[in-house]
Amino acid sequence: MITAEALTKRYGTTTAVDGLSFTAGPGAVTGFLGPNGAGKSTTMLLVLGLERPTAGTVTVDGRRYADLPSPLRTVGAMLDARSVHPGRTAFRHLLGLARTHGIPRSRVEEVIGLTGLEAVAGQRVRTFSLGMGQRLGIAGALLGDPGTLVLDEPVNGLDPDGVLWVRDLVRGLAAEGRTVFLSSHLMHELALCADRVVVLGRGRLLADASVRDLLERSAGAGLVRVRTTEPDVLARSLVRLGAEVAPQPDGVLHVRGIGAEEVGAAAGRDGVTVLELAAETGSLEAAYLELTTGSVQYRAGGAR
Numbered sequence: 001m002i003t004a005e006a007l008t009k010r011y012g013t014t015t016a017v018d019g020l021s022f023t024a025g026p027g028a029v030t031g032f033l034g035p036n037g038a039g040k041s042t043t044m045l046l047v048l049g050l051e052r053p054t055a056g057t058v059t060v061d062g063r064r065y066a067d068l069p070s071p072l073r074t075v076g077a078m079l080d081a082r083s084v085h086p087g088r089t090a091f092r093h094l095l096g097l098a099r100t101h102g103i104p105r106s107r108v109e110e111v112i113g114l115t116g117l118e119a120v121a122g123q124r125v126r127t128f129s130l131g132m133g134q135r136l137g138i139a140g141a142l143l144g145d146p147g148t149l150v151l152d153e154p155v156n157g158l159d160p161d162g163v164l165w166v167r168d169l170v171r172g173l174a175a176e177g178r179t180v181f182l183s184s185h186l187m188h189e190l191a192l193c194a195d196r197v198v199v200l201g202r203g204r205l206l207a208d209a210s211v212r213d214l215l216e217r218s219a220g221a222g223l224v225r226v227r228t229t230e231p232d233v234l235a236r237s238l239v240r241l242g243a244e245v246a247p248q249p250d251g252v253l254h255v256r257g258i259g260a261e262e263v264g265a266a267a268g269r270d271g272v273t274v275l276e277l278a279a280e281t282g283s284l285e286a287a288y289l290e291l292t293t294g295s296v297q298y299r300a301g302g303a304r
């Protein structure tokens with residue numbers, strides 16, 4: 001479990017992380033989301049004791065990283081998959097890590113199996129594709145069989161198979177009761193594997209919510225679209241029922257304030273033929289964009 005309290009990190013005049021408080025709990029995948037430069041990587045470095053907070057605290061299972069008796073067995077991390085020595089084989093790399101942490105060789109073989117690297121374990125890392133490098137990074141994170149995993153952009157640059165693999169893996173790790181804390185700058189990536197999302201913008205917490213709550217909050221949520229033979233008749237009935245109705249140029253009515261079933265029932269009472277009826281669920285992408293508008297540091301067209 002990761003707990004950040006009023007966590008702050010400044011680099012000169014840049015505040016990379018600004019009074020951030022959140023919890024990533026066991027048995028769940030917590031997505032850590034934010035535009036480029038939002039402070040995600042810095043937060044992860046702080047969790048892992050690789051940077052010191054300017055103010056506030058962050059702990060794993062209640063202890064600061066520096067105070068963990070056996071860090072690799074408590075929290076495994078993949079920050080930069082390319083940080084492995086290119087001249088080493090995958091097996092040697094993992095074995096070296098294991099030896100310095102008192103982890104047996106049998107566990108190295110186990111994580112190689114878990115990450116599907118058997119066929120390439122004897123190859124030098126410089127020959128690895130991006131996807132194989134990511135698998136190796138995750139193998140390193142799993143080495144100490146830790147209760148908490150911190151993965152920085154683990155699906156970045158992966159092909160669809162690789163993305164699916166990471167998704168299944170993190171869901172499986174959470175199902176085993178582990179805390180999985182995983183960053184991304186793409187909402188749709190997280191939508192499929194995260195239970196909760198912590199959204200960051202310019203170092204500050206923008207949202208800490210379940211994926212479902214975010215969906216309900218999004219712009220499209222609660223909108224019912226209906227197309228009928230007689231939009232004017234139905235619109236009048238719906239307004240009488242307390243709905244907000246916005247006729248569209250193509251004859252479709254956008255209805256808010258009542259559900260699709262009530263809209264259908266009203267059309268039935270009016271004897272109006274329904275040609276199309278759909279309740280929009282909203283999209284995470286829309287919710288995310290709403291949250292991060294104003295906190296995007298860089299956009300196409302230059303820095304803001």
Ligand SMILES: Nc1ncnc2c1ncn2[C@@H]1O[C@H](COP(=O)(O)OP(=O)(O)OP(=O)(O)O)[C@@H](O)[C@H]1O
Nearest residue numbers: 011014016034035036037038039040041042043185
């Ligand atoms: N060592 C450093 N020295 C100075 N500024 C830094 C340093 N590390 C990060 N920053 C700045 O802190 C801010 C947050 O950066 P960070 O890398 O944590 O963001 P991020 O959300 O991980 O972004 P990305 O998705 O691009 O990796 C940025 O403005 C960045 O330029």
